[in-house]
Amino acid sequence: MQRQTGRAHSIALAAMIAALYTVLTLLAALWGLAYGPVQFRFSEALTILPVFTFSAVPGLTVGCFLSNLFSGYSTDLVVGTLATLISAVGTRLLRGVRWHGLPVLAPLPPVIVNAVFVGAEIVILSPGGFAWAEFFAQALSIGLDELVVCYGLGLPLAAWINSSRAMKKLF
Template structure:
């Protein structure tokens, strides 16, 4: 990788991470970023690995920094970041699976990884301790929030970026 390409990769990743963090903290102001009910606007950005590999570390770092303010502390920094990193890698892997040029599977990895991993985290760290009912409740709640954001905001964002990229020959 040439030095200019490396610089571009780092700049893209840093920018994505910073935007992810800012959007997460804005959602936190509305009490929507942490806990069993999550509608992180930043999760719409999880679609970005279809456009650039720099989004994979960018999203992970943005999530790590965002989770500093989580009520789950270091656990959320580890588990939340892991969920985001795994989801970003898988999103990158399915980027070319399209229906009518729409990357229909790309928003699915964040939904699944966050539902399972964050569902486990919330159930394990609940005041009552782990229970399967607690896990399924948290997993469904987090997964539904992810589904709404990733498909409702992320997929339209991908379509807009694709259209912009074609006009400006970015992608």
């Protein structure tokens, strides 16, 4: 019976993370910050969650897929979702690298992977086609947006989870 409860908890947690990611992305979209060359998705702060639970890997992936249904770019369904999956796995793998209890390298995979994947996607879909200078400009823009959200919001979220008994119990 304990195994079934654990599995149900994992599925419910993944579903909750997917729903939260989607809602936060759609909130960012209201201000024009979720899709396109400027992406300041508040939901990307949640990419720190694989540090605490494996359930965040499928949760973030499904949440990204659902969010990208609204992007207007059909390629986002594949490229963005794949980038999120790779990022979530990378974050999970770096969960043990800590400084003063904080997983300081864990936010790095979403920053790097999204900069490369989304930067390339934007440039490839642009009317002029792929150009290295444009790719580096887009990758830098996306990477900086990710850096601000993942480190500026994600690490404080990790600190809060570490300090909260209720959050530790949830994860």
